[in-house]
Amino acid sequence: MKVSIELSPEYRIPYAVIYADKITDEIQKIMESFSRQETPITVLQNEENLVVLQPEEIYMVRVEAGDTILFGKCSKYRSRKRLYELEKQLGKQFMQISKSTLVNLSYLDSIEAGFNGTLLLKLKNGCKDYVSRKYLPEFKKYLGL
Numbered sequence: 744m745k746v747s748i749e750l751s752p753e754y755r756i757p758y759a760v761i762y763a764d765k766i767t768d769e770i771q772k773i774m775e776s777f778s779r780q781e782t783p784i785t786v787l788q789n790e791e792n793l794v795v796l797q798p799e800e801i802y803m804v805r806v807e808a809g810d811t812i813l814f815g816k817c818s819k820y821r822s823r824k825r826l827y828e829l830e831k832q833l834g835k836q837f838m839q840i841s842k843s844t845l846v847n848l849s850y851l852d853s854i855e856a857g858f859n860g861t862l863l864l865k866l867k868n869g870c871k872d873y874v875s876r877k878y879l880p881e882f883k884k885y886l887g888l
Contacts, residue, residue: 744769761773761774782832783795783796783797784796784797784798784801784813784822784824784829784832784833785822786813786820786821786822787820787821787822787823788818788820788821790821794820796813796815796820798832798833798834798836798837798847799836799847799849800815800816801813801814801815801833801837801847802814802815802816802846802847802850802866802867802868802870803844803845803846803847803866803868803870803872804822804826804829804830804833804837804844804845804846805843805844805845805872806826806843806844807843811823811824811825811826811829813829814866814868814870815868816868817868826839826843826845829845830845833845833847836848836849838878838881838882838885839878840864840872840873840874840875840878840882841872841873841874841875841877841878842875842877844872846864846866846872847866848885850866850867850868851864851865851866851867852865852866852867853865854886857873859876860876860879861873861874861875861876861879862874862879862882
């Protein structure tokens with residue numbers, strides 16, 4: 744692919760134009776990377792310390808007893824946001840696997856067959872949760888099954 748960058752003071756807001764005869768996988772990936780707007784997430788640690796996390800630092804988000812808990816590599820954090828708000832903010836690397844859980848697909852460690860046709864996901868930090876039947880078709884599609 745040929746790339747050209749033009750700098751000028753008249754361009755206040757950067758924008759990109761791609762010239763091609765068709766949309767290829769490479770162009771699709773570039774478009775996704777340009778449109779991705781990962782924003783940091785502010786969470787509480789130990790009920791008093793405000794911490795700023797990047798989406799790639801989060802392994803799992805789970806609602807437990809009405810609280811939204813974010814699991815990092817070694818720590819747990821609390822957020823005031825609802826699950827659907829975090830799902831929008833975290834981006835495409837996260838997938839909802841149950842009514843109360845989002846997982847970062849980048850940190851999947853293993854998948855085990857559970858009872859009643861469900862799947863048990865284990866993440867690299869030790870967290871685990873089941874994919875509920877409602878979200879199973881979309882997860883299988885992600886896996887290519």
